Amino acid sequence: MNTNGARLGLMERLAEGPVICAEGYLFELERRGYLQAGAFVPEVVLDHPEEVSQLHRQFVHAGSDVVEAFTYYAHREKLRLIGREEALEQINRQALAIAKEVADDTETLLAGNICNTNVYGPEDEESIRETRKMFEEQVGWAVEAGVDFIIGETFSYAGEALIAAEVIKESGLPGVVTLTVHRDPETREGWTVPDACKRVEDAGADVVGLNCIRGPWTMLPLLREIVPAVSVPVAALPVPYRTHEGHESFQSLHDPDYDKFPTGIPFPTALDPFTCNRYEISDFTREAYDLGVRYFGVCCGAAPHHIRSMAEALGRTPPASRYSEDMSKHAFLGTDPTLRSQNTEFSDKM
Numbered sequence: 001m002n003t004n005g006a007r008l009g010l011m012e013r014l015a016e017g018p019v020i021c022a023e024g025y026l027f028e029l030e031r032r033g034y035l036q037a038g039a040f041v042p043e044v045v046l047d048h049p050e051e052v053s054q055l056h057r058q059f060v061h062a063g064s065d066v067v068e069a070f071t072y073y074a075h076r077e078k079l080r081l082i083g084r085e086e087a088l089e090q091i092n093r094q095a096l097a098i099a100k101e102v103a104d105d106t107e108t109l110l111a112g113n114i115c116n117t118n119v120y121g122p123e124d125e126e127s128i129r130e131t132r133k134m135f136e137e138q139v140g141w142a143v144e145a146g147v148d149f150i151i152g153e154t155f156s157y158a159g160e161a162l163i164a165a166e167v168i169k170e171s172g173l174p175g176v177v178t179l180t181v182h183r184d185p186e187t188r189e190g191w192t193v194p195d196a197c198k199r200v201e202d203a204g205a206d207v208v209g210l211n212c213i214r215g216p217w218t219m220l221p222l223l224r225e226i227v228p229a230v231s232v233p234v235a236a237l238p239v240p241y242r243t244h245e246g247h248e249s250f251q252s253l254h255d256p257d258y259d260k261f262p263t264g265i266p267f268p269t270a271l272d273p274f275t276c277n278r279y280e281i282s283d284f285t286r287e288a289y290d291l292g293v294r295y296f297g298v299c300c301g302a303a304p305h306h307i308r309s310m311a312e313a314l315g316r317t318p319p320a321s322r323y324s325e326d327m328s329k330h331a332f333l334g335t336d337p338t339l340r341s342q343n344t345e346f347s348d349k350m
């Protein structure tokens with residue numbers, strides 16, 4: 001709330017401190033059995049709206065300041081691919097309505113969302129027009145739903161991010177526009193990451209940064225270069241997977257203990273053994289904060305315990321912190337004086 005009692009907008013909140021936006025709906029709903037890996041289209045907003053609503057609420061409980069409408073990949077190209085273009089507007093409006101209800105109930109910010117079109121080609125004028133049209137229709141529905149701001153994300157072509165930033169700017173709402181960087185530390189056009197972020201800022205984005213594809217440890221070096229290159233708040237939403245040198249993206253991870261994947265690689269349905277634990281997410285959050293990052297989140301693979309760790313690393317106590325661990329009461333590992341010694345003395349034999 002500001003001094004007039006009105007709810008603070010995104011930029012006002014960022015002026016006061018960091019903002020957390022939980023993401024990763026595609027992967028989490030896929031794991032829960034409500035969304036199909038492959039096309040990765042969020043039909044779940046029509047088929048099981050209660051599951052989407054529940055996940056929004058769980059992320060807010062864990063510390064998210066934002067409810068992001070689940071319109072990721074709810075665009076014309078993806079719906080064409082699954083033969084459901086007729087449902088495009090319905091899916092978008094429904095996703096926005098589900099998110100709005102949760103944001104209103106929890107007094108969090110409501111965000112609209114646009115993303116990589118998979119149509120855009122930097123040399124293809126027709127694709128550039130098509131991309132802009134796809135963004136305009138989705139941004140239009142988000143504006144009509146009354147969102148507080150709009151997220152444009154997962155752009156590996158910076159040129160596509162520039163169009164997103166322009167279209168969001170034209171809506172009059174704040175825009176968070178994040179690039180995604182694959183194995184090579186550059187955009188798909190070959191621009192350096194700090195240069196690309198600066199250009200996205202110049203195109204009108206209010207927050208710029210990175211989301212998806214890279215885990216905490218391969219995203220941090222890029223964030224270190226972005227912060228001094230731009231004058232707007234910087235966003236960081238890594239995937240919670242242990243990417244590392246030589247395997248900078250989650251698509252490039254290889255599992256030394258298992259190789260019978262349907263696709264030949266762990267991505268996207270067998271990344272479990274690479275999942276970052278909650279302490280790694282805390283470590284990342286503190287390091288990124290120290291670098292100057294102010295807009296935080298976790299992308300594909302995120303679960304509520306990651307968001308709680310992120311919130312706690314930023315000094316918050318979200319409702320879920322009521323259940324943060326207290327191992328002093330553990331029957332075998334605890335220190336509570338009333339615990340039975342026959343169990344505590346057995347702890348090193350467990």
Ligand SMILES: [Zn+2]
Pocket residue numbers: 024211212213239299300
């Ligand atoms: Zn992602």
